[in-house]
Amino acid sequence: MIKALCEGKEHTLKYRWKYSADNIDWEELSELYKLAPLGDKEPNKLETAFSNSLFKCFVFEGSKLVAVGRALADGTDCSYICDVAVLPEYQSEGLGKAIVSKLVELSDGHKKIILYSYPGKENFYKKLGFKRMSTAMAIFENQDQAVEWGLVSEV
Structure with missing residues (x-):
């Protein structure tokens, strides 16, 4: 759960966070990037990119994928945060900030974190x-x- 501000009123939003690429619907993820809008990303290429990333965050509301991000990292020197996306109807709720913050936390110990x-x-x-x-x-x-x-x- 994360706390977020929505229309000036604090409330608690319930989301399920997942940190592995197991059982991800790559077609759904591809559609999320189109809607975000962050471009056309082919499902098979997304699977390769996320599978090769040390850190990843998938955020669900129920069974619906609503936000995502990843960090391509080597475990010591450099972590590169990329592909952070939130469905438009979930933007401005703090999810993007929460994903970037989590990826920074997961990248702790690297000499540099780049995005x-x-x-x-x-x-x-x-x-x-x-x-x-x-x-x-x-x-x-x-x-x-x-x-x-x-x-x-x-x-």
């Missing part, structure tokens, strides 16, 4: 203790699209 976000979300992550990096670089499968979306700039 990247879509432009405009920086303040959300700043409130959770993240600082802007000045030296990060990236190569995307679709570089032109990454530039268009403001994820990277021409160096």
